[in-house]
Amino acid sequence: MILEPGKWQGRGSYRPTDESLGLRFQATVEVDDDRRTEGLIVNATLQVDGGSPRSILVYVVPDDVGTYAVTVRGDGIDVQGTAKLDSEPHLALLWSEDGAVHVTCAVFTLPDTHGVRGYAKVRGDVWTWELALQPQHRLRRGRPRLQTKEGKKEGRGNVVSLFDRLKR
DSSP states (O other): OOSOSEEEEEEEEEEETTOSOOEEEEEEEEEEEOTTSSSEEEEEEEEETTSOEEEEEEEEEEOTTSSEEEEEEETTEEEEEEEEOSSSSEEEEEEOTTSSEEEEEEEEEOSSSEEEEEEEEETTEEEEEEEEEEETTOOOOOOOOEEOTTSOEEOOTTOOOSHHHHHO
């Protein structure tokens, strides 16, 4: 499984599939081992631009046939289903008990982040979203700075940096 226990942060957007502009959000995610099972507990807080924070709790538990049982509960969502998490991309299909809500998503690795993309059908409305997640402890590499004799940092001068090329 590519999402490891720890604290993650990310940015994303979601939108109805019939609109061109989406709403941006920031995510704070904490992944913990579930002490009662061999699974994970994922606690996520989403801060939507112009809105109040939303909390989502995800339970991921391996089942006896090589897949994972997934339950997602939170502000206005209560779905459960199955996921394939042993190889990439991770795929999940979730649904509500009454069949009115269906959610599907994929989790995959990118050069510096993990990506999450998905769709949700909620009583006839179809939404799509994407999210880029990074561990909170990971530092972004920046351009090196030259240090003057007084100890102040200044621009790169005529130094050629490979950091710019690494970001591409």
